[in-house]
Amino acid sequence: MNPTADTPWVVDLAIERAVGLPSGDRVGREAWCEWMWERWGDAGLLGIDEGGIDVVEAAALGLAATSRVVDAAAAPADRDWVAARDSGGVSCWFSDEPSAHAAAQELAKLVGCRVIAVRPDTCDPEAWRAGFARIDVPGFGAILPAWEDGDACASSGQATLFIEPGAGFGTGLHETTQLCLAVLASWRRAGGSLERVLDVGAGSGILGIAAAVLGAGHVDAVEIDPLVHDAIRGNARRNGVAERLTVSAAMPAGAGLAYPLVFANIVAEVLLAEAAAVCSRLRRGATAEPAGCLILSGLLDADVAAVTECYQRHLGVEPTHSSRGDWHCLRFVC
Numbered sequence: 001m002n003p004t005a006d007t008p009w010v011v012d013l014a015i016e017r018a019v020g021l022p023s024g025d026r027v028g029r030e031a032w033c034e035w036m037w038e039r040w041g042d043a044g045l046l047g048i049d050e051g052g053i054d055v056v057e058a059a060a061l062g063l064a065a066t067s068r069v070v071d072a073a074a075a076p077a078d079r080d081w082v083a084a085r086d087s088g089g090v091s092c093w094f095s096d097e098p099s100a101h102a103a104a105q106e107l108a109k110l111v112g113c114r115v116i117a118v119r120p121d122t123c124d125p126e127a128w129r130a131g132f133a134r135i136d137v138p139g140f141g142a143i144l145p146a147w148e149d150g151d152a153c154a155s156s157g158q159a160t161l162f163i164e165p166g167a168g169f170g171t172g173l174h175e176t177t178q179l180c181l182a183v184l185a186s187w188r189r190a191g192g193s194l195e196r197v198l199d200v201g202a203g204s205g206i207l208g209i210a211a212a213v214l215g216a217g218h219v220d221a222v223e224i225d226p227l228v229h230d231a232i233r234g235n236a237r238r239n240g241v242a243e244r245l246t247v248s249a250a251m252p253a254g255a256g257l258a259y260p261l262v263f264a265n266i267v268a269e270v271l272l273a274e275a276a277a278v279c280s281r282l283r284r285g286a287t288a289e290p291a292g293c294l295i296l297s298g299l300l301d302a303d304v305a306a307v308t309e310c311y312q313r314h315l316g317v318e319p320t321h322s323s324r325g326d327w328h329c330l331r332f333v334c
Contacts, residue, residue, distance in 0.1 A: 008046060009100035011092045012116040013107060020111030029088070032113075036092065039106075044099025049091045093121065132165045135172040139182035143172035143206070152213045152239035159185070159213055161206065162238045164231060169203035170265075176297040179322055179329035180207050180265050187293050187331075188214050193260035198222070198252075198281055200274070201266035205232035205245070211261065212241035219245040220252045220259075251277060258283040262294045268303035271296055272310055279314040282334060290333045299328040 019032045027035065033048055094100040100118050108115045135143045141159035144150070153160050165171050172178065184207065188194060194216040199208035202221035212219050219241075221232055229247045236242040246252075260283045264271060271278070278294070285291035294315070299307055308319060311332060319330040 008121040009094045009097045009118065010121050011094065011100050011104045011107065011118050013090045013092065014114040014116055015088055015090045016112035019113050022106075022110070026112070029090075040092075040094075040099075040103055043102070044095040045103070046093040046095055049093075089116070132171070137172060137178045137181050140178070140185045140210070141181075146235065146238045152209075152241070154214050157185075157189070159210065161210055161213060163204055163206055163209075163235055164238070170206035171204065172206060175324040175327040176265050176329070177206060179324050179327065180263055180295050180297050181210055183293075183295050183322065183329060183331050184210060184214065184261075184263075187261065187295075192290070192293055193283075196220075196259050196261075198259040198262045200251075200262065200264040200278060201270070202232055202247070203228065203265075205235045205247070207263045207265060208245060209236055209239050209241055211263075212236070212244050213239055216244065216261070221245055221247045222249070222251055223247065224249055251281065257281065258292070260292050262292070264295070265297040267298050268300070268307055271298070271307050275310050275314055279311065282315070282332075284334045292334045294332040294334070295329065296332075297327065297329040299330070300326060301328070304328050304330070 015029055015032065018026045018028060020026050021032070021035055036045065036048060092100075092103065094103060097120070104115050104118045107113050129145065129147065132145045134148075137143060141154070141161070143161045143163055146162045146164040148162060150160065150162070152162055161172070163171055170177050172181070194211055194214060195218075197208055197211040197216045197219045199205070199211075199219060199221045202208055202223040205221050205223075208216075208219035208221045223229065223232060226249055229249075232245075232247045233242060236245040259281055262278060262282050264274075264278050282294050283292035294311070296307060296311065296319075304321070308321075308330060311330070312318060315332050315334055317332055317334055319332045322329045322331070
């Protein structure tokens, strides 16, 4: 792909943990990024990529205790793997070549900032898209990239969803997501209620959106990272369920608000810490007929016993257990 007049340009940098600004102040990377937007936001800056560290690299650097996690790209909430590095690569996108070169000349003068390259962005978007294909989930149906043709649907026992990769955990590829989708489909086939659904730790919104495609009346998607809220809404629009899905950063308010279906596909530490809050939102049956289903996933072998005991104590019922690969899912029906 050859650059044209409309091709964005990239300035690749090596940024130390502290950078000296023209004012003389030395600031961390986050403050440096804020300065970049103030200085260049109206002068061609399109975006800043601080790079990333997946869990395998983080474990090798001593930043993570284990490389076996639900989301390989997500550091714990109290830890920033990228910021923890002494030096890291940063790429800044500009609208045109003159803007990129002007910024590079100024950035090269900053202490703690080294210009590596100024280059056209010749990444072929079609090549990137080719890395994402249809995912068939046993017991549920298919998940396709958002740009594929077609409409979300649920018929003949199979569902079809469309999810935009790259923003928020949950493309359908990870075993934890697939386990939850299979249990969701099983709950629906058994006649379980989808009147109202709560998805705790929504990520891309895939589980709540899947429930809506299967007929849920309303979905509350709870995701503490506000940066992916727009992505959740975009995925909901792509699947034609935006009017039945609400996104928030905290549990919906309302005394006595209970859901017949609750998802929590998050790490075991969070499941244990939030057990009381999660269980309080599950609808309980007053008769022998089940009224509510709680689906927990994101569990490794070592997590299953503790999470089972904790939630069994709160709910008073034993779970049904399923697994796929190294990952486990618990379903509590009350």
